[in-house]
Amino acid sequence: MRKDAGLNGDLDRIPQFAWLLFLKAFDGLEMEREIVEDDYRPAIEAPFRWRDWAADRINGRTGDDLLGFVENELFPYLCELKGDTDRDPRDVLATVFKETYNRMVSGYLLSDVIEQVNKVDFSSSEDVHTMALLYESMLREMRDAAGDSGEFYTPRPVIRFMVQMVDPHLGEIVLDPACGTGGFLVETLEHLFPQVSTVAEREELAEDLRGVEKKPLPYLLGTMNLLLHGLARPNLVRGNALARPLTEIKQADKVDVILTNPPFGGEEEKSILTNFPAGTQTAETAWLFMQLVQRLLADGGRCGIVVPNGVLFGDGAGGRIKDELLKNCNLHTIVRLGAGVFAPYTDIPANLLFFEKTGSTNEVWFYEIPTPHDRKKYSKTRPMRFDEFADCVEWWGGSERLGRVESEWAWRVDVSILAESEWNLDLKNPNRPEELAHRPPDELIAELIETEAEILKLLGQLEAEFGSAV
Numbered sequence: 001m002r003k004d005a006g007l008n009g010d011l012d013r014i015p016q017f018a019w020l021l022f023l024k025a026f027d028g029l030e031m032e033r034e035i036v037e038d039d040y041r042p043a044i045e046a047p048f049r050w051r052d053w054a055a056d057r058i059n060g061r062t063g064d065d066l067l068g069f070v071e072n073e074l075f076p077y078l079c080e081l082k083g084d085t086d087r088d089p090r091d092v093l094a095t096v097f098k099e100t101y102n103r104m105v106s107g108y109l110l111s112d113v114i115e116q117v118n119k120v121d122f123s124s125s126e127d128v129h130t131m132a133l134l135y136e137s138m139l140r141e142m143r144d145a146a147g148d149s150g151e152f153y154t155p156r157p158v159i160r161f162m163v164q165m166v167d168p169h170l171g172e173i174v175l176d177p178a179c180g181t182g183g184f185l186v187e188t189l190e191h192l193f194p195q196v197s198t199v200a201e202r203e204e205l206a207e208d209l210r211g212v213e214k215k216p217l218p219y220l221l222g223t224m225n226l227l228l229h230g231l232a233r234p235n236l237v238r239g240n241a242l243a244r245p246l247t248e249i250k251q252a253d254k255v256d257v258i259l260t261n262p263p264f265g266g267e268e269e270k271s272i273l274t275n276f277p278a279g280t281q282t283a284e285t286a287w288l289f290m291q292l293v294q295r296l297l298a299d300g301g302r303c304g305i306v307v308p309n310g311v312l313f314g315d316g317a318g319g320r321i322k323d324e325l326l327k328n329c330n331l332h333t334i335v336r337l338g339a340g341v342f343a344p345y346t347d348i349p350a351n352l353l354f355f356e357k358t359g360s361t362n363e364v365w366f367y368e369i370p371t372p373h374d375r376k377k378y379s380k381t382r383p384m385r386f387d388e389f390a391d392c393v394e395w396w397g398g399s400e401r402l403g404r405v406e407s408e409w410a411w412r413v414d415v416s417i418l419a420e421s422e423w424n425l426d427l428k429n430p431n432r433p434e435e436l437a438h439r440p441p442d443e444l445i446a447e448l449i450e451t452e453a454e455i456l457k458l459l460g461q462l463e464a465e466f467g468s469a470v
Contacts, residue, residue, distance in 0.1 A: 099216030179211030182222035262289035313426035340377035
């Protein structure tokens, strides 16, 4: 793929590889269903099935003939597919390929890539598992407008920790309204799959794992990710979860569990803002998703959500949103992560908010995950590891959160104190004073410069937001 003039870096190569892998995997699933189900009608018919045009590389198409078929016949056919039932695979295919295209300009090199993809045997569980691991590593390398649009791909250790703490159960509807490449849904699938014992339970799990994604490339990658992890019909919707007015959310739309890392630092268009109450309208996407997830949670529902530091100390519309959250939900835990967890996208520290739709908040527990002693922040080459959550998992106290005690890293705050501070949640750890005197001056200066740069960036976003509101 590196030899092809049409591909410039991973942002071109990964989508190209993804749609080829998608069609290969999908055809494998179709062949399996054709054997098992006597009356099964394939979603893709000849001559557009992978086995028809791609499997036989000796006698198959190549060069300009291959390019012409892919661009002038295959893609138009896939885009025009229409399903007969709800969540029909044909509709999924049409949605995926309406905004997907062939990026390679050499039909001979495309033929070589297809030959390599053909070596993956999707009837072999070992090959599928290996392919899923490879795919996860590809997703980690994605740099699709990272930082500019607030799209920070969530590190797997953070996802795994959040899923374990929220602990979805079989039979509960689990939603990620900004699912990206499907990380939370895949981790939830792996969390729940050991509990599945029947075909009916497997089908119910596939129906109950739901995602919404706004952009075409993450939607394709997320669909492929779930396919590789064993969901034949991923329940993903291509669209903007913020596009419907909050007042139109009905009881039937509500879910039991929400796990998400919504985009932050980005902005939504003015028409989206009118879907929210006048007093809490803001272009900052993180605040909009904070309102949305509250409305989407059913009574007794649970949520784990990633937010930037700005959500903790924000006032104005942000303060009113937090006021509503603490009155309508039990914000029982805030886990504070160190700088660099989302490197290389941003050094802005992130926080994990855990709340339930079980009544108002009485107290909030904070837990600070300490950065390893040999560094002051994480980086792409030295990322956060799951075992660094071990002490927090032990402290958590199980599903009932019993036996929690204050420590060097944990403390609690009464809601009355938060009300007095106008819902400022950006609280420092009172049990661990900052040891500035023991840190070298050059490190402190570098940290100050970095902090100032982040502040200037945030001020620029505020200036743009207020400017657009005039």
